[in-house]
Amino acid sequence: MDLDAYVMAHHDEWRRLEELTKRRRLTGAEGDELVDRYQQVATHLSVVRTSAPDAALVAYLSALLSRARNKSAGTRSTTWRGVLAFFTERFPAALYRLRWWWLGTFAANVVVVAVMMWWLLGNPDVEQGLLTPDEVDQLVDEDFEGYYSQYAASHFAAQVWVNNAWVAALCIALGALGAPVVWLLLQNVANLAIIGSIMTRHGHAGHFWGLILPHGLLELTAVFVAGGVGLRLFWSWVEPGSLPRAQSLAREGRTAGTVALGLVAVLFVSGVIEAFVTPSGLPTWARVGIGVVAELVFLAYVFVAGRAAYHRGATGDLDAALLEDRVATQA
Structure with missing residues (x-):
């Protein structure tokens, strides 16, 4: 990359961000512009660090972003913009970048x-070695369906959400070790296969899939996402x-944290479906x-929002400016 040409192309944007950070008070429109400029310059910093690292330019952009961040920190609009940016940029971009995993x-x-x-x-x-005939009858006739209606729907949704979020969190938290992720996933699918085979053998295959699929598609996808990221x-x-091994691990660790936070929302949706839709009186097809x-x-x-965010430069990692603030402060 031609660094001089890149500086000339974006110099006016940097100067504008400087002007906004020096103003004592900002109007609503200027506050919005400050956030937009901040995001643009953060992308510029990331490009410079990756394609044409220049110590002086990196230090300048880092300090500029640090001042801009301090200027906008603590405002309600910035907080909501951060939440919006997470779900429209960081999280979907992380899912898209790691899609093959x-x-x-x-x-x-x-x-x-x-x-x-x-x-x-x-x-x-094998079935006889796992469960007694009475236990099989209990599972087929009562326990499997009763599991979805044994508690009030709201309590059950919370229970399911916490349990699945815990499994997903374990897959990510233990990801650096590798083997525990494989073990967790194997336990998960083995339980599904055992119950499915028992229900199928006793003529309840349609019943089994009719209760599993409404919530299980999204729920299992979330668990597999966590496993793949781990x-x-x-x-x-x-x-x-x-990259050096430590930097590579740090980058993927931050991205894994992004995915873990986003999956909380995904699993919340699957928990609501499991509590309110799966045991409902709706026909199976519905x-x-x-x-x-x-x-x-x-x-x-x-594959739509994530792909677009990824091609805009988002990767799922933290904003480059947030990482550079520490460097600028130390300098």
Whole structure:
């Protein structure tokens, strides 16, 4: 990249941000412009650091962004803009950038479930080693369906949300170790395969899938996303690429934190579906249809909003300015 040409192209934007940071008071329009300029210059800093690192220019842009951030810190509009930016830029961009990791995890787990169910259906003796005939009857006739209506819907939604968020958080928190993520995912799909094979063998396959699919599509996708991101975190220090191993791990760790926060919202939606839609009196096709729509909305969010954010320069990592503030302060 021609650094001089890049400086000439964006010099006026930097000067404008300087002017805004020096003003004692800002109008509403100027406050909005300050935030917009801040985001633009943060992108410029990221480009400079990646393509044509220049110590003097990096220090100048870092200090400028630090002043701009201090100028806008603590305002209500900035807070809401930060939340909006998280869900329109950082989170979907992280999902899109890491898509092959979690899509691969998704596909691998689907294959494992299918193979396990096929094997279990062909080996009924295994079922007898896991559950007694009375326990099988209890599961098929009462427990499986009763699980979705044993508590008040609002309490059940909270319980499901906390449980699934915990599983997803473990996949990410233990991601750097690799093996625990594989173990957590294997436990998750093994439980699904065992119950599915038992329900299928006893003539309740339609009932099983009718209760699993409404919430399970989005819920399992979120868990597989967490698993894929955790495995990417593991791979970041095994094969750091062009970055030093510590920097590679730090970058993917920050991105994993972005995904973990975003998945809280995704799992909240799946928990609400599990509590209010799965046990409802709606016909099976309607309940499954709601689950399919939720899954399609999530995929559109990733591959439309996420792709657009990614091509605008977002990666899911923290804003470059937030990382550079520390450098500027130390300098």
